[in-house]
Protein backbone atom coordinates (compact mmCIF):
# COMPACT_ATOMS: atom_id res chain seq x y z
CA UNK A 1 0.00 0.00 0.00
CA UNK A 2 3.05 2.30 0.37
CA UNK A 3 3.05 4.91 -2.42
CA UNK A 4 -0.75 5.18 -2.46
CA UNK A 5 -2.85 7.79 -0.65
CA UNK A 6 -4.10 5.09 1.75
CA UNK A 7 -0.55 3.85 2.35
CA UNK A 8 0.75 7.38 2.96
CA UNK A 9 -2.10 8.02 5.40
CA UNK A 10 -1.52 4.80 7.31
CA UNK A 11 2.18 5.61 7.54
CA UNK A 12 1.42 9.10 8.93
CA UNK A 13 -1.11 7.73 11.44
CA UNK A 14 1.51 5.26 12.65
CA UNK A 15 4.25 7.90 12.91
CA UNK A 16 2.16 10.52 14.72
CA UNK A 17 0.78 7.91 17.15
CA UNK A 18 4.24 6.38 17.53
CA UNK A 19 7.76 7.70 17.30
CA UNK A 20 6.97 11.22 16.02
CA UNK A 21 3.95 11.84 18.27
CA UNK A 22 5.83 10.59 21.33
CA UNK A 23 8.80 12.88 20.61
CA UNK A 24 6.61 15.94 19.95
CA UNK A 25 4.61 15.26 23.15
CA UNK A 26 7.62 14.63 25.35
CA UNK A 27 9.47 17.66 23.95
CA UNK A 28 6.37 19.84 23.61
CA UNK A 29 7.82 22.80 25.51
CA UNK A 30 11.04 22.75 23.49
CA UNK A 31 9.24 22.32 20.16
CA UNK A 32 6.94 25.22 21.04
CA UNK A 33 9.95 27.41 21.82
CA UNK A 34 11.65 26.44 18.54
CA UNK A 35 8.46 27.09 16.54
CA UNK A 36 7.52 30.23 18.49
CA UNK A 37 8.76 32.60 15.74
CA UNK A 38 5.95 31.28 13.53
CA UNK A 39 3.15 31.57 16.08
CA UNK A 40 2.80 35.36 16.30
CA UNK A 41 3.10 36.00 12.55
CA UNK A 42 0.61 33.20 11.76
CA UNK A 43 -1.93 34.59 14.25
CA UNK A 44 -1.48 38.11 12.90
CA UNK A 45 -1.93 36.73 9.37
CA UNK A 46 -5.03 34.68 10.29
CA UNK A 47 -6.69 37.47 12.31
CA UNK A 48 -9.02 35.32 14.45
CA UNK A 49 -12.09 37.39 15.32
CA UNK A 50 -13.61 37.68 18.76
CA UNK A 51 -16.70 35.50 19.24
CA UNK A 52 -16.07 33.56 15.99
CA UNK A 53 -15.79 29.81 15.33
CA UNK A 54 -12.31 28.58 14.38
CA UNK A 55 -10.88 25.18 13.45
CA UNK A 56 -7.21 24.30 14.12
CA UNK A 57 -6.10 21.58 11.68
CA UNK A 58 -3.40 19.18 12.82
CA UNK A 59 -3.48 21.01 16.15
CA UNK A 60 -0.93 18.63 17.68
CA UNK A 61 -0.11 19.52 21.30
CA UNK A 62 -2.28 22.61 21.16
CA UNK A 63 0.11 25.60 21.03
CA UNK A 64 -1.96 27.34 18.35
CA UNK A 65 -5.28 26.05 19.73
CA UNK A 66 -4.66 27.78 23.07
CA UNK A 67 -3.84 31.08 21.36
CA UNK A 68 -6.89 30.81 19.11
CA UNK A 69 -9.06 30.13 22.18
CA UNK A 70 -7.69 33.29 23.79
CA UNK A 71 -8.27 35.31 20.64
CA UNK A 72 -11.91 34.35 20.05
CA UNK A 73 -12.74 34.59 23.75
CA UNK A 74 -15.41 32.67 25.71
CA UNK A 75 -18.20 33.62 23.32
CA UNK A 76 -16.30 32.05 20.41
CA UNK A 77 -15.56 28.39 19.70
CA UNK A 78 -12.37 26.55 18.79
CA UNK A 79 -12.16 23.00 17.50
CA UNK A 80 -8.75 21.31 17.25
CA UNK A 81 -8.43 18.22 15.06
CA UNK A 82 -5.53 15.81 14.95
CA UNK A 83 -4.85 12.11 14.48
CA UNK A 84 -2.17 11.82 17.16
CA UNK A 85 -3.58 10.57 20.47
CA UNK A 86 -0.51 11.45 22.56
CA UNK A 87 -0.38 14.98 21.17
CA UNK A 88 -4.14 15.44 21.61
CA UNK A 89 -3.89 14.38 25.24
CA UNK A 90 -1.28 17.07 25.80
CA UNK A 91 -3.46 19.63 23.99
CA UNK A 92 -6.47 18.74 26.16
CA UNK A 93 -4.43 19.28 29.34
CA UNK A 94 -3.41 22.72 28.10
CA UNK A 95 -6.97 23.63 27.15
CA UNK A 96 -8.46 22.86 30.58
CA UNK A 97 -9.06 26.54 31.32
CA UNK A 98 -10.92 27.10 28.02
CA UNK A 99 -14.44 25.68 28.11
CA UNK A 100 -15.08 26.96 24.57
CA UNK A 101 -12.21 24.94 23.01
CA UNK A 102 -12.18 21.19 22.37
CA UNK A 103 -9.83 18.84 20.56
CA UNK A 104 -11.05 15.76 18.75
CA UNK A 105 -9.26 12.80 17.21
CA UNK A 106 -9.84 12.57 13.49
CA UNK A 107 -8.34 12.45 10.05
CA UNK A 108 -8.72 15.72 8.15
CA UNK A 109 -9.99 13.74 5.17
CA UNK A 110 -12.75 12.00 7.10
CA UNK A 111 -13.79 13.87 10.24
CA UNK A 112 -17.36 15.22 10.04
CA UNK A 113 -17.30 19.02 10.08
CA UNK A 114 -20.65 19.81 8.48
CA UNK A 115 -22.16 21.25 11.66
CA UNK A 116 -19.29 23.55 12.68
CA UNK A 117 -19.77 26.59 10.43
CA UNK A 118 -16.31 27.97 11.10
CA UNK A 119 -15.37 31.42 9.86
CA UNK A 120 -11.66 30.56 9.96
CA UNK A 121 -9.50 27.46 9.63
CA UNK A 122 -5.87 27.69 10.78
CA UNK A 123 -2.92 25.34 10.76
CA UNK A 124 0.68 25.62 11.82
CA UNK A 125 2.50 22.91 9.86
CA UNK A 126 -0.43 20.48 10.17
CA UNK A 127 -1.52 20.26 6.52
CA UNK A 128 1.55 18.80 4.76
CA UNK A 129 1.12 15.29 6.11
CA UNK A 130 -2.19 14.36 4.50
CA UNK A 131 -2.04 11.07 2.55
CA UNK A 132 -4.68 12.41 0.20
CA UNK A 133 -4.59 16.22 0.33
CA UNK A 134 -7.32 16.62 -2.30
CA UNK A 135 -9.74 14.56 -0.20
CA UNK A 136 -8.60 16.27 3.00
CA UNK A 137 -9.15 19.82 1.74
CA UNK A 138 -12.50 18.89 0.14
CA UNK A 139 -13.60 17.63 3.53
CA UNK A 140 -12.09 20.57 5.45
CA UNK A 141 -13.99 22.96 3.18
CA UNK A 142 -17.27 21.60 4.59
CA UNK A 143 -16.29 22.99 8.01
CA UNK A 144 -16.19 26.58 6.71
CA UNK A 145 -19.09 28.93 6.05
CA UNK A 146 -19.23 30.24 2.45
CA UNK A 147 -16.41 32.78 2.14
CA UNK A 148 -14.78 31.29 5.26
CA UNK A 149 -11.02 31.74 5.48
CA UNK A 150 -8.22 29.15 5.35
CA UNK A 151 -4.88 30.40 6.70
CA UNK A 152 -1.91 28.12 7.27
CA UNK A 153 1.87 27.94 7.60
CA UNK A 154 3.96 25.41 5.67
CA UNK A 155 7.67 25.11 4.93
CA UNK A 156 9.32 26.46 1.79
CA UNK A 157 11.85 24.07 0.12
CA UNK A 158 14.61 22.48 2.16
CA UNK A 159 17.37 24.46 0.41
CA UNK A 160 15.80 27.60 1.95
CA UNK A 161 15.64 25.96 5.39
CA UNK A 162 19.18 25.59 6.79
CA UNK A 163 17.75 24.62 10.20
CA UNK A 164 16.87 21.24 8.62
CA UNK A 165 19.34 21.19 5.72
CA UNK A 166 22.54 21.73 7.75
CA UNK A 167 21.93 18.72 10.05
CA UNK A 168 20.84 16.60 7.08
CA UNK A 169 24.00 17.41 5.11
CA UNK A 170 26.04 16.44 8.18
CA UNK A 171 24.23 13.09 8.36
CA UNK A 172 24.89 12.52 4.65
CA UNK A 173 28.61 12.38 5.42
CA UNK A 174 27.84 8.94 6.89
CA UNK A 175 24.69 7.48 5.33
CA UNK A 176 23.25 7.20 1.81
CA UNK A 177 21.09 10.08 0.63
CA UNK A 178 17.34 9.64 1.06
CA UNK A 179 15.60 8.82 -2.21
CA UNK A 180 13.90 11.80 -3.86
CA UNK A 181 10.39 11.86 -2.39
CA UNK A 182 7.42 10.87 -4.50
CA UNK A 183 5.86 14.24 -5.48
CA UNK A 184 2.65 13.19 -3.67
CA UNK A 185 4.42 11.93 -0.56
CA UNK A 186 3.44 13.69 2.68
CA UNK A 187 6.21 15.34 4.66
CA UNK A 188 7.51 18.68 5.88
CA UNK A 189 8.22 19.95 2.35
CA UNK A 190 5.14 18.52 0.62
CA UNK A 191 3.62 22.02 0.35
CA UNK A 192 6.81 23.87 -0.61
CA UNK A 193 5.73 24.29 -4.26
CA UNK A 194 3.04 26.99 -4.61
CA UNK A 195 1.80 25.54 -7.93
CA UNK A 196 1.12 22.17 -6.32
CA UNK A 197 -0.65 23.76 -3.35
CA UNK A 198 -2.74 26.00 -5.61
CA UNK A 199 -3.81 22.97 -7.66
CA UNK A 200 -4.85 21.05 -4.54
CA UNK A 201 -6.74 23.95 -2.94
CA UNK A 202 -8.55 25.11 -6.05
CA UNK A 203 -9.60 21.55 -6.95
CA UNK A 204 -11.01 21.26 -3.42
CA UNK A 205 -13.16 24.38 -3.81
CA UNK A 206 -10.98 27.19 -2.49
CA UNK A 207 -10.04 30.46 -4.17
CA UNK A 208 -6.57 30.87 -5.73
CA UNK A 209 -4.22 30.94 -2.73
CA UNK A 210 -1.92 33.84 -1.96
CA UNK A 211 1.57 32.95 -0.67
CA UNK A 212 3.40 35.31 1.68
CA UNK A 213 7.01 34.41 2.57
CA UNK A 214 8.00 34.54 6.22
CA UNK A 215 11.71 34.38 7.10
CA UNK A 216 12.58 33.47 10.66
CA UNK A 217 15.38 32.30 12.91
CA UNK A 218 14.80 28.85 14.38
CA UNK A 219 16.44 28.18 17.72
CA UNK A 220 17.22 24.46 17.51
CA UNK A 221 18.33 24.48 21.15
CA UNK A 222 15.09 26.16 22.30
CA UNK A 223 17.11 28.50 24.51
CA UNK A 224 19.48 25.73 25.60
CA UNK A 225 22.88 24.46 24.60
CA UNK A 226 24.58 23.05 21.51
CA UNK A 227 23.86 19.57 22.91
CA UNK A 228 20.13 20.38 23.00
CA UNK A 229 20.30 21.47 19.37
CA UNK A 230 22.15 18.29 18.37
CA UNK A 231 19.57 16.17 20.14
CA UNK A 232 16.61 17.94 18.52
CA UNK A 233 18.20 17.93 15.07
CA UNK A 234 18.75 14.20 15.07
CA UNK A 235 15.23 13.52 16.37
CA UNK A 236 13.04 15.34 13.85
CA UNK A 237 12.73 15.91 10.11
CA UNK A 238 14.79 14.42 7.31
CA UNK A 239 17.94 13.96 9.43
CA UNK A 240 16.01 11.59 11.68
CA UNK A 241 14.69 9.72 8.63
CA UNK A 242 18.17 9.37 7.15
CA UNK A 243 19.43 8.00 10.47
CA UNK A 244 16.64 5.45 10.90
CA UNK A 245 17.87 1.86 11.28
CA UNK A 246 21.55 2.86 11.15
CA UNK A 247 23.94 0.97 13.42
CA UNK A 248 25.03 2.67 16.63
CA UNK A 249 28.53 3.51 15.40
CA UNK A 250 27.18 5.22 12.24
CA UNK A 251 24.65 7.15 14.31
CA UNK A 252 27.37 8.25 16.72
CA UNK A 253 29.58 9.48 13.87
CA UNK A 254 26.65 11.30 12.25
CA UNK A 255 25.70 12.96 15.52
CA UNK A 256 29.31 14.12 15.89
CA UNK A 257 29.10 15.65 12.39
CA UNK A 258 25.83 17.41 13.31
CA UNK A 259 27.57 18.81 16.41
CA UNK A 260 30.44 20.14 14.27
CA UNK A 261 28.03 21.60 11.70
CA UNK A 262 25.89 23.39 14.29
CA UNK A 263 28.74 24.63 16.51
CA UNK A 264 29.35 27.83 14.47
CA UNK A 265 25.70 28.84 15.08
CA UNK A 266 25.82 28.35 18.87
CA UNK A 267 25.38 31.57 20.84
CA UNK A 268 25.35 32.14 24.60
CA UNK A 269 21.71 31.09 24.59
CA UNK A 270 20.39 29.06 21.69
CA UNK A 271 21.53 27.79 18.30
CA UNK A 272 19.80 29.85 15.62
CA UNK A 273 19.54 28.95 11.95
CA UNK A 274 17.32 30.45 9.24
CA UNK A 275 13.92 28.97 8.45
CA UNK A 276 11.67 29.79 5.49
CA UNK A 277 7.89 29.54 5.68
CA UNK A 278 4.92 30.20 3.40
CA UNK A 279 1.90 31.82 4.98
CA UNK A 280 -0.93 30.71 2.74
CA UNK A 281 -4.34 32.37 2.41
CA UNK A 282 -7.33 31.02 0.50
CA UNK A 283 -11.07 31.31 1.06
CA UNK A 284 -13.93 28.90 0.60
CA UNK A 285 -15.06 29.64 -2.96
Ligand SMILES: C[S@@+](CC[C@H](N)C(=O)[O-])C[C@H]1O[C@@H](n2cnc3c(N)ncnc32)[C@H](O)[C@@H]1O
Nearest residue numbers: 016058059060082083084107108124125126129
Ligand atom coordinates in the same frame (compact mmCIF):
# COMPACT_ATOMS: atom_id res chain seq x y z
C1 LIG B 1 4.41 19.09 12.54
S1 LIG B 1 3.07 18.66 13.55
C2 LIG B 1 2.41 20.26 13.93
C3 LIG B 1 1.58 20.25 15.19
C4 LIG B 1 1.01 21.61 15.62
N1 LIG B 1 0.18 22.21 14.59
C5 LIG B 1 2.13 22.56 16.00
O1 LIG B 1 2.36 23.54 15.29
O2 LIG B 1 2.78 22.33 17.03
C6 LIG B 1 1.93 18.00 12.37
C7 LIG B 1 0.60 17.57 12.96
O3 LIG B 1 -0.31 17.18 11.92
C8 LIG B 1 -1.05 16.06 12.37
N2 LIG B 1 -1.62 15.33 11.22
C9 LIG B 1 -0.94 14.66 10.27
N3 LIG B 1 -1.79 14.12 9.37
C10 LIG B 1 -3.04 14.47 9.77
C11 LIG B 1 -4.35 14.20 9.26
N4 LIG B 1 -4.54 13.46 8.15
N5 LIG B 1 -5.43 14.69 9.92
C12 LIG B 1 -5.25 15.43 11.06
N6 LIG B 1 -4.03 15.72 11.57
C13 LIG B 1 -2.94 15.24 10.95
C14 LIG B 1 -0.03 15.25 13.15
O4 LIG B 1 -0.61 14.30 14.01
C15 LIG B 1 0.73 16.36 13.89
O5 LIG B 1 0.14 16.66 15.12
